[in-house]
Amino acid sequence: MTNSMMNSDNPRAFSFIGGTSGTWTVASQRTVSGDPIGEASSVEMSPGLLADVPAGALWMLRGVATNDRYTTSAEKAALLKRQKPVGRASSSRAALILLRKSPAWWALAQDERRDILEEHSHHIAIGMRYLPAVARRLLHCRDFGTAEPFDFIGFLDYAPGDDDAFDEMLGQLRATREWSFMEREIDIRLEKA
Amino acid sequence: MTNSMMNSDNPRAFSFIGGTSGTWTVASQRTVSGDPIGEASSVEMSPGLLADVPAGALWMLRGVATNDRYTTSAEKAALLKRQKPVGRASSSRAALILLRKSPAWWALAQDERRDILEEHSHHIAIGMRYLPAVARRLLHCRDFGTAEPFDFIGFLDYAPGDDDAFDEMLGQLRATREWSFMEREIDIRLEKA
Known part of the structure; x- marks a missing residue:
C-alpha cells in the first residue's frame, strides 16, 4: 500500500464531544x-476526526466542511464580502444546530432542491441579513462512511448582544418550506465557559 | 449513548478490494x-464499509452512493427511463474508474460547476447515449471522515460486445472541459472471473 493510499485524518473534519467538560457550557437544549x-x-469542538466517543463523554458527532x-457565484461573492469566520474573541455565545432531512428531500433532483432552498425559502438571503453578526461553520455528515445520526451540524457563534437577532434568523428559517423536510432537529445553546 | 447515536454501517457504502482473489479479474490498469x-x-466489490485493508490485499477503496x-428533474426522469442497475448476468465486463478533481474545481460555486459539467461538457447527455448498454454505480469519497485518495469511484459494467461503445463514451468524456479538472485518474478494466 503506497503512502497516497493511506487514510489520514481529513483536514476538513471536525468532531463535537458532549460531556462534562469543554470550552462551551450548555445553556439550553431543545429537541x-x-x-x-x-x-x-x-x-467541545475539536478539529479533526475522533474515531471513538472519548471516555466519560455522552456523545460524539462528526462532520466535514465541503x-x-x-x-451561485454571485451569492458566494456577496457572502465572502460580508461573512466572518467562527471563533472571534467577542463570540461568547454559540448554537449547535443538529439537522437531519427526510428521504423525500434527498430523492429530489438538484434543481428541485435549489428551488425549495432558495427560490421559495430564501435560505441564503435570510442568512445574509445576519452577517457579519452571526458566523457559521456548516459541516456535512451524510456521506461519512459510517451512518451518522444527522445530515448536518451547524455551529454558529455571535456576541451576547446578538442573541435576539440569532433567534429571529432561526425563526425565519424554521418557517420555510425547506424546513418542512427536517425530520430531526436539535438546538443546543452554548456559552463560553 | 442512545441507539440512534450509534455509528452503524452505511447501507449506501461500498468497499473495493484489490488483491489476488475476487469476483473480477483485472484485464488492464492504466494511470x-x-x-x-x-x-x-x-x-472484489463488497457492499458495506470495511474498516481496514483485508490481510493479503494490496489496496482498499471506499465510497458512498449519494x-x-x-x-435536473427532467434529466433524472430521462435517465430513470433508460438506465439499468449494475450486476446484470450479461455484464461480464466492467471498468473501475478512480477520479480525483482539483481544488480549483471544488472551489467553484454550484452554478459554475453545473455549467462546466453539463452546459459545456455534456456529461449527462453523453452518458445517456450509452444507456442501457452501460450501467453505472457512482460512489462519492470526498466527504468521508477519513481523507480518501480519490473523490469518486465509478464502477460501470456491460456485455463484452459493448467494449467499443464504452471506450467511445469514455473518450468523449475525457475530451471535455470538465475533465481538465481531473488531477488523478486510474482506469482498471475487469472481466468476470
Whole structure:
C-alpha cells in the first residue's frame, strides 16, 4: 500500500464531544423534532476526526466542511464580502444546530432542491441579513462512511448582544418550506465557559 | 449513548478490494493522470464499509452512493427511463474508474460547476447515449471522515460486445472541459472471473 493510499485524518473534519467538560457550557437544549440526544453539560469542538466517543463523554458527532451545494457565484461573492469566520474573541455565545432531512428531500433532483432552498425559502438571503453578526461553520455528515445520526451540524457563534437577532434568523428559517423536510432537529445553546 | 447515536454501517457504502482473489479479474490498469496505485490481479466489490485493508490485499477503496449533485428533474426522469442497475448476468465486463478533481474545481460555486459539467461538457447527455448498454454505480469519497485518495469511484459494467461503445463514451468524456479538472485518474478494466 503506497503512502497516497493511506487514510489520514481529513483536514476538513471536525468532531463535537458532549460531556462534562469543554470550552462551551450548555445553556439550553431543545429537541425541535425527532429523537432527542443525551443532555451534556459541556461541549467541545475539536478539529479533526475522533474515531471513538472519548471516555466519560455522552456523545460524539462528526462532520466535514465541503464544497458549496447550492450557492451561485454571485451569492458566494456577496457572502465572502460580508461573512466572518467562527471563533472571534467577542463570540461568547454559540448554537449547535443538529439537522437531519427526510428521504423525500434527498430523492429530489438538484434543481428541485435549489428551488425549495432558495427560490421559495430564501435560505441564503435570510442568512445574509445576519452577517457579519452571526458566523457559521456548516459541516456535512451524510456521506461519512459510517451512518451518522444527522445530515448536518451547524455551529454558529455571535456576541451576547446578538442573541435576539440569532433567534429571529432561526425563526425565519424554521418557517420555510425547506424546513418542512427536517425530520430531526436539535438546538443546543452554548456559552463560553 | 442512545441507539440512534450509534455509528452503524452505511447501507449506501461500498468497499473495493484489490488483491489476488475476487469476483473480477483485472484485464488492464492504466494511470491516466496523477500517481498510480498498486497493480492487483483481482478486484472484489463488497457492499458495506470495511474498516481496514483485508490481510493479503494490496489496496482498499471506499465510497458512498449519494443524492444527485447536478442532475435536473427532467434529466433524472430521462435517465430513470433508460438506465439499468449494475450486476446484470450479461455484464461480464466492467471498468473501475478512480477520479480525483482539483481544488480549483471544488472551489467553484454550484452554478459554475453545473455549467462546466453539463452546459459545456455534456456529461449527462453523453452518458445517456450509452444507456442501457452501460450501467453505472457512482460512489462519492470526498466527504468521508477519513481523507480518501480519490473523490469518486465509478464502477460501470456491460456485455463484452459493448467494449467499443464504452471506450467511445469514455473518450468523449475525457475530451471535455470538465475533465481538465481531473488531477488523478486510474482506469482498471475487469472481466468476470
